[in-house]
Amino acid sequence: MENSSMENREELKKELLNNLQELEVLEQLENLIKDNKIEFNVNNKVYRVRLPNWDETETANKEKIRKFQEMLEAKDDKGKPQYRFKEYWIKLLKLQGEEYDIDKITSKINMINQQMDNLKLKLAQTKNEDGITNLKNEILQMKYDVATLSMKKTDLMKFSLEDQLLYHCNSYITYLVLEEKLEDKWNRVFDNYDNFKNSQNVELLQKALFFMDCLIYRDQE
Amino acid sequence: MPKYRETALRKLARGYKWQLLYSRAKELSNIRLFKNEDNFTKLQLHFLNLLENISSLYMDLAMKEPYIDESVIIDEIRSEAYLFYKNKQRDNKKHEPIRESDSITDIPSISFTSRNN
Numbered sequence: 396m397e398n399s400s401m402e403n404r405e406e407l408k409k410e411l412l413n414n415l416q417e418l419e420v421l422e423q424l425e426n427l428i429k430d431n432k433i434e435f436n437v438n439n440k441v442y443r444v445r446l447p448n449w450d451e452t453e454t455a456n457k458e459k460i461r462k463f464q465e466m467l468e469a470k471d472d473k474g475k476p477q478y479r480f481k482e483y484w485i486k487l488l489k490l491q492g493e494e495y496d497i498d499k500i501t502s503k504i505n506m507i508n509q510q511m512d513n514l515k516l517k518l519a520q521t522k523n524e525d526g527i528t529n530l531k532n533e534i535l536q537m538k539y540d541v542a543t544l545s546m547k548k549t550d551l552m553k554f555s556l557e558d559q560l561l562y563h564c565n566s567y568i569t570y571l572v573l574e575e576k577l578e579d580k581w582n583r584v585f586d587n588y589d590n591f592k593n594s595q596n597v598e599l600l601q602k603a604l605f606f607m608d609c610l611i612y613r614d615q616e
Numbered sequence: 617m618p619k620y621r622e623t624a625l626r627k628l629a630r631g632y633k634w635q636l637l638y639s640r641a642k643e644l645s646n647i648r649l650f651k652n653e654d655n656f657t658k659l660q661l662h663f664l665n666l667l668e669n670i671s672s673l674y675m676d677l678a679m680k681e682p683y684i685d686e687s688v689i690i691d692e693i694r695s696e697a698y699l700f701y702k703n704k705q706r707d708n709k710k711h712e713p714i715r716e717s718d719s720i721t722d723i724p725s726i727s728f729t730s731r732n733n
Binding site: 417420421424425427428429430431446512514516518519520522527530531534535608609610611 | 619620624625627628631650651652655656657658659660663683691693694696697698700701702704
């Protein structure tokens with residue numbers, strides 16, 4: 396009797412802890428969506444990132460053009476272009492085998508998405524529990540497969556000029572909008588981009604880049 | 617086998633508080649969902665999309681549409697399937713012919729009735 400009441404108490408404690416953790420996550424999420432600025436703490440200091448204003452967007456655009464030109468002109472030790480477009484990488488990867496063929500990976504993703512659409516139509520119209528569970532499991536597996544293939548594609552293409560340029564632009568915008576709260580005023584953290592890049596405060600940079608990704612919407616998404 | 621788990625953002629959007637705020641914000645101009653009135657972030661746009669989708673699910677439930685019940689709304693995958701099915705139905709209706717046209721003139725048929733009838 397005593398054992399079972401102890402077990403019940405333990406279970407209730409676990410459930411309460413889970414609920415509290417869940418509430419904390421939801422509260423943190425609300426903080427992320429309530430404004431177009433996100434505040435966060437690093438080493439007891441308050442920082443924030445926000446969407447760039449018009450001036451900052453113009454500055455970031457000029458930097459993008461400058462960096463693009465720099466990447467086009469960059470040469471390696473053998474005098475060959477240091478950065479290559481996606482098209483070049485796709486052709487090169489094709490020679491490595493079917494597993495690295497970007498076009499084939501894309502076709503596979505499209506095929507799985509089409510199959511998923513058919514299953515979704517079936518699932519929407521299914522009422523029996525077993526049918527629902529089986530279809531859900533199939534769809535879940537397909538979503539996992541699509542995510543895995545998409546991540547593989549992203550990984551293989553990350554050294555392309557386009558992706559490297561995008562990474563640089565995101566990082567530059569983060570430098571422009573990263574601010575620290577000092578006596579109720581918000582001030583830019585870094586005077587210039589080199590100081591931002593060379594900062595030893597890895598936690599600050601990682602959090603800033605992560606939260607910037609929550610803020611900026613890109614057309615290709 | 618990957619395990620199903622509803623995303624936290626969807627759970628937030630499905631909650632009573634945000635559904636109520638969303639429906640009231642549509643009716644009353646002095647209720648704002650966010651601190652900013654423009655320049656919405658990626659997360660805010662995604663959240664708005666979730667609010668809209670879930671709100672439309674509840675409306676369909678209230679109107680007793682087929683294939684929808686509470687268990688569908690709670691389940692992210694089933695909701696996605698239902699919304700996809702609904703969009704398909706809507707697309708299929710768009711391609712249906714509206715009405716037959718007159719065989720000689722291509723003008724849609726009109727029936728004239730006299731006042732005496």
